[in-house]
Amino acid sequence: MIRRVRRLLTAVAGTLIATACALALAGTNAAHAAAPKPKPAAGVDITGDELDEPLRLRAETHPGEVTAILDQVSWLGRTGQQRGPKAADLGPKYTVVVLAVDVPTKTYDLYPLAKGGPRIYRPAQQPDRSKTLAGWFYGRLNMSETLRSAGAPLEPQFDTLSGGIGGGERAAAEESLDPAQDIDAALAELQRLLLLNAGVMVVITAGLAGIALLVRRRTR
Structure with missing residues (x-):
């Protein structure tokens, strides 16, 4: 038993x-x-200094340019610096609007010639009404060349070409300063x-x- x-x-x-x-x-x-799952971006619109009309880039017709522009902003963490450089040190401004099926979802202000290295400002109010914290981030050193290749009227920056001295990396290791990109x-x-x-x-x-x-x- x-x-x-x-x-x-x-x-x-x-x-x-x-x-x-x-x-x-x-x-x-x-x-x-x-x-x-995040929806794939269909393209980007770029407005800014000395641009008579927006640069409208779509993944179907300009896949390389769209991918390069998205690479400038896709890595941003949840929080950035609350204060950026002085207005006199920012240089030309280019606003990038990311589109999904021709619907604006994200927007960023890029400053490729800012003093001390390229900078990115992410506004708190996004087109898709997502909850985002406003903040400043260091950008990639090849930001100017990326925007110029997309059609922005910028002077060539030979020292920041991919594989060159800049190597396309960020001006500062922003990911090490803000490792909380996916911590939530x-x-x-x-x-x-x-x-x-x-x-x-x-x-x-x-x-x-x-x-x-x-x-x-x-x-x-």
Whole structure:
């Protein structure tokens, strides 16, 4: 009788653990599947100094230019510096509007010739009404050449060509100054996993308690 009870206990416990593991895996996959995927950008509009009309670049006709412009702003972290350079030190300004299916989603102000290195300002109010913190960021050293290649009236900057002295890197390691680009998403994912694991433990504990109660009744 005792052996049968032990076998029953082992089998049920194994089933509960396997079921809990399956639930945990399913919950993790569901969390990843539920995360919204960003829509691919369809193009960019650029306005700024000495531009008589906006530069309207679309991925279908100017894929290289659109990708290069997006690379200038796609890495920005959640928070930036609250104060930027003095207005006299900013130089020419170019406003980039990112489009998805011809609908404006993001906007940035680029200053390729700012004193101390290229700068980017991200306004708090975005076209897609997303919650964004306004801030200043250091830009990539090849910002001027990227904008010039897209059609902006800027003088060539041979020392910042990709592979040259500038190498296309940022003027400052902004990612090292602000490593929280994806930390919010990581913390949210960790919280979901912790809650899921807690639920699994509750299921296992309740199952074992039920088994123990069943065994106790049968052995009386």
